[in-house]
Amino acid sequence: MTSDQLAIHTFTTKPWSIDECIENYARHGFGGISIWRETVEGEDLARVSRRLKDSGLKPVSYVRGGFFTGTTAEARRQAIDNNLRIIRDSETLGLPMIVLVCGATPGQSPRENLSQIQDSIAAILPAAENAGIRLAIEPLHPMYAGDRCAVATMADANDLCEALNHPLLGVAADVYHIWWDSKLEQEITRCAAADRLFAFHVCDFKADLEHPLLDRELPGQGLGTCARVNDLVKAAGFSGMTEVEIFSRRYWTENQHQFLEKIKAACAPLR
Amino acid sequence: MTSDQLAIHTFTTKPWSIDECIENYARHGFGGISIWRETVEGEDLARVSRRLKDSGLKPVSYVRGGFFTGTTAEARRQAIDNNLRIIRDSETLGLPMIVLVCGATPGQSPRENLSQIQDSIAAILPAAENAGIRLAIEPLHPMYAGDRCAVATMADANDLCEALNHPLLGVAADVYHIWWDSKLEQEITRCAAADRLFAFHVCDFKADLEHPLLDRELPGQGLGTCARVNDLVKAAGFSGMTEVEIFSRRYWTENQHQFLEKIKAACAPLR
Numbered sequence: 001m002t003s004d005q006l007a008i009h010t011f012t013t014k015p016w017s018i019d020e021c022i023e024n025y026a027r028h029g030f031g032g033i034s035i036w037r038e039t040v041e042g043e044d045l046a047r048v049s050r051r052l053k054d055s056g057l058k059p060v061s062y063v064r065g066g067f068f069t070g071t072t073a074e075a076r077r078q079a080i081d082n083n084l085r086i087i088r089d090s091e092t093l094g095l096p097m098i099v100l101v102c103g104a105t106p107g108q109s110p111r112e113n114l115s116q117i118q119d120s121i122a123a124i125l126p127a128a129e130n131a132g133i134r135l136a137i138e139p140l141h142p143m144y145a146g147d148r149c150a151v152a153t154m155a156d157a158n159d160l161c162e163a164l165n166h167p168l169l170g171v172a173a174d175v176y177h178i179w180w181d182s183k184l185e186q187e188i189t190r191c192a193a194a195d196r197l198f199a200f201h202v203c204d205f206k207a208d209l210e211h212p213l214l215d216r217e218l219p220g221q222g223l224g225t226c227a228r229v230n231d232l233v234k235a236a237g238f239s240g241m242t243e244v245e246i247f248s249r250r251y252w253t254e255n256q257h258q259f260l261e262k263i264k265a266a267c268a269p270l271r
Numbered sequence: 272m273t274s275d276q277l278a279i280h281t282f283t284t285k286p287w288s289i290d291e292c293i294e295n296y297a298r299h300g301f302g303g304i305s306i307w308r309e310t311v312e313g314e315d316l317a318r319v320s321r322r323l324k325d326s327g328l329k330p331v332s333y334v335r336g337g338f339f340t341g342t343t344a345e346a347r348r349q350a351i352d353n354n355l356r357i358i359r360d361s362e363t364l365g366l367p368m369i370v371l372v373c374g375a376t377p378g379q380s381p382r383e384n385l386s387q388i389q390d391s392i393a394a395i396l397p398a399a400e401n402a403g404i405r406l407a408i409e410p411l412h413p414m415y416a417g418d419r420c421a422v423a424t425m426a427d428a429n430d431l432c433e434a435l436n437h438p439l440l441g442v443a444a445d446v447y448h449i450w451w452d453s454k455l456e457q458e459i460t461r462c463a464a465a466d467r468l469f470a471f472h473v474c475d476f477k478a479d480l481e482h483p484l485l486d487r488e489l490p491g492q493g494l495g496t497c498a499r500v501n502d503l504v505k506a507a508g509f510s511g512m513t514e515v516e517i518f519s520r521r522y523w524t525e526n527q528h529q530f531l532e533k534i535k536a537a538c539a540p541l542r
Contacts, residue, residue: 106478106494110453142413145451146494147478152451159453180416180423182381207377207418212480223377223417 001230001242001270007032007060008263009201009245010039013256018048022055028260032058032241035095037086045092052094060241061136061172061199062090066100068120069113069150076116079103083124087131097134097198099172104150113150118160121169128168136172136198137161141180141205143212154178154187161196170198173233174245176205176216179225185232192236200233201245202226202267214249218266230270242267272501272513272541278303278331279534280472280516281310284527289319293326299531303329303512306366308357316363323365331512332407332443332470333361337371339391340384340421347387350374354395358402368405368469370443375421384421389431392440399439407443407469408432412451412476414483425449425458432467441469444504445516447476447487450496456503463507471504472514473497473538485520489537501541513538 008030010021018039025033033052040048052059065086070076090098102117104110121135128135137157140149151157157171171191178184191197204222209215219226230242244263251259279301281292289310296304304323311319323330336357341347361369373388375381392406399406408428411420422428428442442462449455462468475493480486490497501513515534522530 109499110451110455114453142451143480144478146476146496150451150453152453156453180381180413182385182421182423182427184381205417207415209414209480209483212478225417228380 001267003029003264004031005242006030006263006267007034007058007241007243008260009034009036009063009243011036011063012244012246013259014252016256018043019051022051022057024257024260026055026057028257028264030057030260032060034061034063034243034245035093036063040093045089049092049094058241059093059095060243061097061099062086062093062095063099064101064138065098065135067103069103069105069108069116071105071108076120080120080123083120084127087124087127087133090133091131096132097136099199100135100137101140101149102137102151104145104147106147110145110150110152114156114160117150118163121160122164125164125166125169134168134170134198136170138172138174139177141177153181153183154191155183158187158190158196161194170196172199172201173197174201174203175226175229176201176203179205179223179229184229188232188236192238197233197236197238199240199243200238201243202230202270203244203246211249214247216246216248218246218262219270220266227270234271242270272538274300274535275302276513277301277534277538278305278329278512278514279531280305280307280334280514282307282334283515283517284530285523287527289314290322293322293328295528295531297326297328299528299535301328301531303331305332305334305514305516306364307334311364316360320363320365329512330364330366331514332368332370333357333364333366334370335372336369336406338374340374340376340379340387342376342379347391351391351394354391355398358395358398358404361404362402367403368407370470371406371408372411372420373408373422375416375418377418381416381421381423385427385431388421389434392431393435396435396437396440405439405441405469407441409443409445410448412448424452424454425462426454429458429461429467432465441467443470443472444468445472445474446497446500447472447474450476450494450500455500459503459507463509468504468507468509470511470514471509472516473501473541474515474517482520485518487517487519489517489533490541491537498541505542513541
C-alpha cells in the first residue's frame with residue numbers, strides 16, 4: 001500500500017499540534033487525515049478547515065463521538081447533546097464522517113448498554129442527515145467492553161446498523177479491535193454487502209501489553225494480524241483510505257517524522 | 272454462596288505449596304479444590320492424591336491441559352503427547368476433569384488455530400474416555416486469542432463441542448473471560464441445554480489492568496460482572512461447585528489466609 005492510500009489519525013502523532021499534523025502528513029506524502037477532537041481543542045475550527053483544504057489532504061473522519069451510555073436519562077441526554085455538537089464541529093471542519101466509540105457503563109450488562117446506544121444513535125441520526133455526515137460505529141476490543149464500548153464485535157456493530165437501517169450509519173473496522181474474532185470473515189462480508197463498511201483502521205496488537213490503551217504496534221510488529229484482516233476487508237470490496245491509528249507511549253517519545261516513515265514502511269507490504 | 276459451595280484454584284494462592292493449599296482450604300471451610308500443574312510440579316502425585324482424599328475437599332479439576340496449536344505437525348504431536356500425560360496425571364490425582372486452555376500460535380488465523388485445536392482434542396478424547404475424565408474447553412478473553420487461546424467466546428467453545436459431540440467434552444465458563452459478550456445468555460443456555468456446562472469460574476475484570484495476566488480482582492471489586500454472569504449460569508441449571516481462580520500479584524503479596532477470607536466475603540453475595 002502506498003502512502004497516498006493512507007490517512008493518519010492525529011492522535012497517532014500526539015506530540016504534534018493540528019497545524020504540524022496537517023503540514024507534515026502532506027509533506028510525507030500521506031493521502032488523508034482523520035482529526036481527533038483532542039488535537040483541535042481550543043482551535044478555531046473554520047481556520048483549521050481552510051488549512052486542511054489548502055493542504056490537499058483528503059479529510060476522512062472526525063474522532064470520536066459516542067459515549068452514549070449512562071445510568072440516568074439526564075446523563076444520556078447530555079451525551080446526545082454532546083454528539084449533536086460534534087456533528088456541527090465535523091461539518092465546520094469539512095470532515096464527512098464521525099467515528100463513534102459508543103460507551104459502556106460499569107454495572108450495566110452488554111444488552112443494557114447496547115440498547116441505550118441504539119436509542120441514542122437514533123436520536124442523533126436526523127442531525128447527521130441534515131449535515132450529510134456519516135456515522136461509523138467502531139467495535140472496540142472486548143478489553144474495553146466494561147467502561148468504554150459495549151460494541152465488542154463486528155456482529156454487535158452490524159446488529160445495531162441493521163436495527164437502525166439508515167444509509168448514513170455504518171461501521172469502522174479496526175484491526176486492533178477485531179483480529180481475534182473467529183466470525184470475522186462472515187461479519188466483514190455481511191457489513192460490506194450492506195454498504196456499511198465505512199472505514200478501515202490498521203494497528204497491530206501486542207500479546208504482552210504494557211498498558212491497556214497506549215501500547216499499540218505498527219502493522220507487522222505485534223501479532224502480525226494486519227495483513228490477514230486487510231486482505232479480508234479488501235476482498236469484501238472496501239476501497240476507501242486505510243487509516244493508521246496507533247497509540248503508543250513509546251513511539252510518542254520518538255521523532256515523529258521518523259515515526260511517520262516507519263508507518264509508511266510497515267504499511268507498504270499490505271495489499 | 273457459602274464457602275462449602277466454592278472450590279479454590281491452587282494458583283489463586285500461588286505462594287502456598289500443595290500441602291498448604293489442601294490443609295488451609297479445608298480449614299477455612301471451602302468445599303473443593305482445583306489443582307494447577309505448577310503447584311504439584313516435582314511432587315509424588317499418588318501421595319498428593321491420598322492427602323487430598325483425607326482432607327475431605329472435593330476434587331474438581333486439573334488445570335490446565337491444551338496448548339494444542341503449532342506451525343508444525345511435530346509441535347502439535349508433542350502437544351498431544353503432553354496432554355496424554357496430563358490425563359494420566361489427573362487420573363493419579365483423582366481429579367475428574369481437565370481444564371483445556373487450547374492454545375493459539377501467532378501468525379495463524381483464528382480459523383487455523385481452531386481447526387488444529389479440534390483435531391487435537393479428537394486425538395486425546397479416547398484416552399480421556401479410558402480414564403473417565405471430562406475435558407472442559409475454557410474460552411479465554413480475546414486479549415489472549417493471539418498467543419494463548421483461539422477459543423475466544425462461549426460460541427467458539429460450543430461450536431467445538433458440537434463438532435466433536437462427545438459426552439466427556441464440555442466447557443469451563445469463566446466470568447473473567449466471557450463477561451463482555453452480548454451473546455452470552457444465549458450461548459450459556461445453548462451450552463447447558465446440551466449438558467456441556469462442566470465448570471464455572473469466578474474472578475472479576477478490572478477496567479484498567481496493570482498487567483495483562485496477573486491483575487485480576489475479587490468478585491465485585493472490578494467491573495462487578497460476577498453477579499450477573501453467576502445468575503445466568505445458575506438460571507441455566509449449573510449445579511456444580513463455583514471455582515475461584517484469581518491471579519493477582521497484589522493479593523499474592525498479602526497474607527494468604529486473609530486473602531481466603533476476602534474471597535469468602537466477596538462470594539457471599541452471589542446467589
